[in-house]
Amino acid sequence: MWIGIDDTDSRRGGCTTYLAGVLLSKVQKLGLDLIGYPRLVRLNPNVPWKTRGNGAVSFQIGFGGGTPIKIGWMKGNDVWSYPLMNNQIDDSALVDRFIDRIKKILLNEIKSFAELSEDNTNPGLVMVSDQFDESWYWQAVHRIIQKDEIVSLLTRKDAWFREFKNGRGIIGATGSIAWTGKHDNTFELISYRKKKRWGSSRSIDENSVIKIDETSSLTFDNYDYVNHHVNIMPHSPCPVLFGIRGDKAEELASCMNDIQCESFDEWLIFASNQGTDDHLVVSSITDLESFQSVIIEGVVSKKPVTIAGGHVIFSISDEASSVDCAAYEPTKQFRNVVRGLDVGDVVKVFGGVRKEPFTVNVEKLEIKSCAMVYEKVENPVCPVCGKHMKSKGHGQGFVCKKCKTTAKKGKMKRKNRIVQKGIYEVPVCARRHLSKPLLRSERQKG
Ligand code: ATP
Numbered sequence: 001m002w003i004g005i006d007d008t009d010s011r012r013g014g015c016t017t018y019l020a021g022v023l024l025s026k027v028q029k030l031g032l033d034l035i036g037y038p039r040l041v042r043l044n045p046n047v048p049w050k051t052r053g054n055g056a057v058s059f060q061i062g063f064g065g066g067t068p069i070k071i072g073w074m075k076g077n078d079v080w081s082y083p084l085m086n087n088q089i090d091d092s093a094l095v096d097r098f099i100d101r102i103k104k105i106l107l108n109e110i111k112s113f114a115e116l117s118e119d120n121t122n123p124g125l126v127m128v129s130d131q132f133d134e135s136w137y138w139q140a141v142h143r144i145i146q147k148d149e150i151v152s153l154l155t156r157k158d159a160w161f162r163e164f165k166n167g168r169g170i171i172g173a174t175g176s177i178a179w180t181g182k183h184d185n186t187f188e189l190i191s192y193r194k195k196k197r198w199g200s201s202r203s204i205d206e207n208s209v210i211k212i213d214e215t216s217s218l219t220f221d222n223y224d225y226v227n228h229h230v231n232i233m234p235h236s237p238c239p240v241l242f243g244i245r246g247d248k249a250e251e252l253a254s255c256m257n258d259i260q261c262e263s264f265d266e267w268l269i270f271a272s273n274q275g276t277d278d279h280l281v282v283s284s285i286t287d288l289e290s291f292q293s294v295i296i297e298g299v300v301s302k303k304p305v306t307i308a309g310g311h312v313i314f315s316i317s318d319e320a321s322s323v324d325c326a327a328y329e330p331t332k333q334f335r336n337v338v339r340g341l342d343v344g345d346v347v348k349v350f351g352g353v354r355k356e357p358f359t360v361n362v363e364k365l366e367i368k369s370c371a372m373v374y375e376k377v378e379n380p381v382c383p384v385c386g387k388h389m390k391s392k393g394h395g396q397g398f399v400c401k402k403c404k405t406t407a408k409k410g411k412m413k414r415k416n417r418i419v420q421k422g423i424y425e426v427p428v429c430a431r432r433h434l435s436k437p438l439l440r441s442e443r444q445k446g
Contacts, residue, residue: 124169
């Protein structure tokens with residue numbers, strides 16, 4: 001049996017992962033097992049109605065086989081995960097006996113945990129015996145899905161679902177269940193604050209975070225060394241104390257023990273699509289659509305300019321079209337790379353397509369080749385009089401004031417380019433949940 005939940009939190013509090021942990025501990029108490037890891041699945045990062053990172057949670061329950069592993073501690077109990085076995089017996093008939101009790105737990109917990117009074121909180125619950133086709137995950141991470149499309153899928157698949165308020169959460173809940181992570185996946189260990197501390201400022205020792213970052217082999221995005229930012233710690237009033245992300249679930253628990261911070265009890269490891277680049281699709285500039293995340297290639301056609309607020313804008317073109325690309329102020333030092341671009345450079349831009357103004361919000365940039373750029377160092381010397389000529393205006397050549405001899409160009413010199421071929425990414429503090437850090441790409445190449 002698969003359960004998916006989404007859209008239970010708001011900017012003022014709550015966290016769908018925490019609610020999932022509470023649900024899991026209750027479901028375990030019924031005598032059912034968690035199969036595999038609970039899953040924190042990030043969906044289309046450009047949906048306009050997301051609270052923060054468009055995360056949705058799902059998990060599979062049934063009767064486990066094989067040796068369980070401890071993957072958390074929630075509500076005073078260990079959370080055990082049973083491996084997904086190839087020959088897992090079809091336990092749907094057995095699980096059916098628990099269905100009514102599971103539904104009751106889900107509905108009660110949603111009612112007590114979800115921030116239902118918040119305008120933008122529209123929870124959705126989905127329960128279904130078979131995982132949805134993975135194409136639904138890819139759609140949920142790549143495009144905007146209408147709720148009607150999901151309602152008709154859920155009806156076709158005989159799923160049980162509940163919508164609260166406008167019920168939009170069923171979109172994320174369904175997309176999360178449909179994720180398999182077979183092509184690529186990561187893990188996140190999330191620790192939760194004691195309830196009395198929710199909403200107050202967090203206490204985490206920065207040096208201990210740097211230490212786990214240096215000593216663990218497969219974690220990523222723990223700390224931003226350039227901006228001195230502890231990235232594992234959120235700043236919202238939610239119950240999360242910290243989240244450590246990595247490629248190996250077992251490594252995360254030992255990192256957790258090495259973090260020096262306020263005391264906490266509850267924690268849980270999730271499998272996730274974070275850090276995989278799953279949101280990106282290769283596109284031509286002509287085919288760009290708002291709310292997508294894309295990889296486009298082109299030639300820089302307008303030099304970068306810094307506008308009010310410190311955002312840097314440049315344009316790229318291919319044979320058919322051109323588009324503005326933006327490195328916003330929060331991307332900090334990354335803007336220096338962007339400022340170094342010049343007309344003629346061949347680049348690949350990775351980023352989200354914003355509707356208004358229509359721009360690609362750059363997450364990663366590959367400079368494939370740098371154009372040879374020449375700059376004028378001196379006005380030309382008149383061959384008749386031997387004096388420096390004067391400019392006739394931008395792009396209009398030069399003229400000798402005395403004898404009226406003209407020349408097209410001044411003395412040019414090849415410009416020393418500050419940027420080089422290579423791939424560049426925004427700093428850790430500005431990283432999107434789904435963006436694959438270059439470090440992780442390099443590790444995968446081996
Ligand atoms: P957090 O990261 O704190 O969990 P959030 O950013 O996940 O919060 P939600 O509160 O879950 O934000 O809101 C996102 C909403 O968008 C949900 O209702 C979800 O069902 C919906 N949604 C997710 N993906 C899509 C999509 N591809 N198309 C349309 N709606 C979507």
